[in-house]
Amino acid sequence: MKTGTLRQILLITDGCxxxxxxxxxMAALSNEQGITVNVIGVLTNDAMDDKGMKEIEGIAKxxxxxxxxxxxxxxxxxxxxVTRQAMxxxxxxxxxxxxxxxxxxxxxxxxLPPEKRGEVMEVVEDLGEKANLEVxxxxxxxxxxxxxxxxxKEALLDLSLSMNARMGNNLFSVYIFPGKQREVxxxxxxxxxxxxxxxxxxxxxxxxxxxxxxxIREALGQFMKKRSARSLLSSDDEFFEESV
Numbered sequence: 001m002k003t004g005t006l007r008q009i010l011l012i013t014d015g016c017x018x019x020x021x022x023x024x025x026m027a028a029l030s031n032e033q034g035i036t037v038n039v040i041g042v043l044t045n046d047a048m049d050d051k052g053m054k055e056i057e058g059i060a061k062x063x064x065x066x067x068x069x070x071x072x073x074x075x076x077x078x079x080x081x082v083t084r085q086a087m088x089x090x091x092x093x094x095x096x097x098x099x100x101x102x103x104x105x106x107x108x109x110x111x112l113p114p115e116k117r118g119e120v121m122e123v124v125e126d127l128g129e130k131a132n133l134e135v136x137x138x139x140x141x142x143x144x145x146x147x148x149x150x151x152x153k154e155a156l157l158d159l160s161l162s163m164n165a166r167m168g169n170n171l172f173s174v175y176i177f178p179g180k181q182r183e184v185x186x187x188x189x190x191x192x193x194x195x196x197x198x199x200x201x202x203x204x205x206x207x208x209x210x211x212x213x214x215x216i217r218e219a220l221g222q223f224m225k226k227r228s229a230r231s232l233l234s235s236d237d238e239f240f241e242e243s244v
Contacts, residue, residue, distance in 0.1 A: 005132040006087050009219045010079070011039045011059065012152055013140035015052045017212030020183065023055065026216035027063030035223050037063025037216065038086045040078055042148050043071045059216075065089075072148050076155040080162045083135065087128050132169045134190075135159075136222060138215045141176045146206040153201040160194040173222070177215035178207055184218040190226075 009030060017023050027037040041048055041056045048056075048069060060067030066086045070078045139145075139152055156174065163170045171190045174197065179185020187200050 005134060006090055007035045007223055008065070008083065008086055008133070008135045009035060009037045009063070009138060009216060009223075010083065010135050011037065011138045011140075011212070011216070012042060012075075012079075012155075013039070013056070013138075013210070013212060014042045014145055014148060015048065015140075015142070015210060016055050017210050019178075019209040019211040019214070021213030021217060023212040023216055024058040024062045026213050026220065027059045027065075030216060030220045030223075031062065031064040033220065033224065035063075035220060036065040036086050036090055038065035038082050039063075039067045040075070040082055041067070041069035042075060042145070042152070043069065044147060055212075059212075063216075072151045075148075075151050076158045079155045079159045083133075083159060083163065084128070087131070087133065088125075091127050091131070129167050132171075133163060133166070134171045134223075134226075135163075135173075136219045137172065137174045138184075138212075138219055139174065139176050140210060140212070141178065141204055141206045142210040143206045143208055149201055149204060149206070153197050156194050156197055160192075164192065175215065175218060175222075176204065177211050177218075178209055180205065183211040183214040186222075 009027075030037050037059060039056045039060045041052065053069060056067050056069060066082045066089065068078050068082050137156060139149075141149065145152075156172075160170075160172060163172075170192050172188070172192070172194050173186065173190045174188035174194070175184055175186050177184045187204075188194065188197060
């Protein structure tokens with residue numbers, strides 16, 4: 001199995017969408033294109049209502065990803081954990097596909113004998129270290145997120161440091177929703193490190209609506225543009241699922 005590129009959308013929010021397309025449908029569309037959608041719901045002292053929790057779970061489920069609801073103080077370690085957990089989950093799914101082809105029957109890793117399962121997990125861990133990673137991060141900047149944005153910034157800087165300890169290459173891009181002029185606005189183009197967020201985040205002005213669906217749509221569109229541009233230069237670098 002060759003290493004390839006794992007692509008993720010990481011959505012950081014504290015509540016329900018209230019504008020634009022259905023974010024659960026947009027997440028499903030992303031998953032169909034080989035892009036995992038992970039969601040972290042951020043709390044401070046307030047509780048998240050039932051609707052918000054169901055939306056977060058629904059987005060991650062339809063996006064083939066991981067969801068977690070945490071208090072702001074645990075955000076940094078959660079961002080790292082969710083990113084790595086989603087990588088492992090994707091790779092396990094790919095390994096299961098390989099097993100079915102090799103053994104010519106419907107079998108998953110969990111059905112293997114313990115010693116064989118351990119060997120396969122070592123392969124998954126090795127791939128997780130060597131695979132290239134592209135994460136487009138969507139940060140909710142609605143009014144209720146105002147006090148949480150400094151913590152989000154620190155969590156993303158920690159993610160950059162943590163992921164750059166891997167052998168594989170990393171690229172990050174950051175978008176906010178809503179933006180100043182548009183529903184969704186890019187504040188950081190693709191980069192292996194996110195240090196410049198320090199100055200950018202201090203200039204953000206939170207506002208009212210929460211266009212989560214349009215944000216996921218924009219993220220998907222950016223990945224598709226990136227893939228189209230790359231395909232003009234080379235036919236070798238496809239989505240991970242197509243390069244195993």
